[in-house]
Amino acid sequence: MSQEQEKDNTYLVPGLMRGLDILRMFRRDRQVLDAPEIAEELGIPRTTVFRLLQTLESAGFLVRANGGRSYQLGVAVLGLGFAFLAPQDITELARPILERLRDDTRFSTHLVIRDGRDVVYLLRFPGHSALNFNIGVGTRLPAHATSMGRMFLSELSSKKLDELYHDSLLVSTSKQTPINLTELKRLLEQDRQRGYIISEGFFEKGINAIAVPVRDASSKVVAVINLIMREGEVDRERLHGDLLEQVLSAAEQLSLGLGYTNIKRLSA
Structure with a gap:
């Protein structure tokens, strides 16, 4: 990695990047996900995943599914799509x-x-x-x-x-x-x-x-x-x-x- 790229990366917010990684996991053929599979696929601790999921849920980007055990995309994502x-x-x-x-x-x-x-x-x-x-x-x-x-x-x-x-x-x-x-x-x-x-x-x-x-x-x-x-x-x-x-x-x-x-x- 070049010095310029390293300098640019110092301004990145890891938590935000992980939250965006979670949102990108949802697809047409994969509309519902739970915390364990997210943690396994992204390679991050489950406790971190739970905090990220709660944050995304509170902001309206995720909603609970399957009786609260899993998550699916919320209406806030749709709003970004319309924008x-x-x-x-x-x-x-x-x-x-x-x-x-x-x-x-x-x-x-x-x-x-x-x-x-x-x-x-x-x-x-x-x-x-x-x-x-x-x-x-x-x-x-x-x-x-x-x-x-x-x-x-x-x-x-x-x-x-x-x-x-x-x-x-x-x-x-x-x-x-x-x-x-x-x-x-x-x-x-x-x-x-x-x-x-x-x-x-x-x-x-x-x-x-x-x-x-x-x-x-x-x-x-x-x-x-x-x-x-x-x-x-x-x-x-x-x-x-x-x-x-x-x-x-x-x-x-x-x-x-x-x-x-x-x-x-x-x-x-």
């Missing part, structure tokens, strides 16, 4: 916008969010072209290696980027993938000034894409709209012209729906 899902309501606003963009352009459209170093697909509308891009809702891709991810990363300060990529691990997916953080930051500065990305073979050779940010009422980039096509399906004039304008317009519509009003240009 997480609330931003995902963006999908309901985005659905008709992305579907119309797909129909107007005949190319595949996507809505993605960022989760750490990854982008996650929330919506996908396959296009009418021959492109068969094997991507589904929930798919994760490395942010630094995609135009959508770069759009998110361009919002971060240099310090935040250093923290996010503290180990400088940049997985390569094509010859255009930045090989280190310095190269990534150079690309992000250009992305930041431009406010959108048109990529030609950046993530995968032979695939062109347009990525435009979606902002909420606080001007934060909360999602990215993406349009993809095979190389050669359209000429550069159309790619940089009316297709770009259509994606920009779709992102503006969705941003307006989320309360963003500064629609001069979606860049910072």
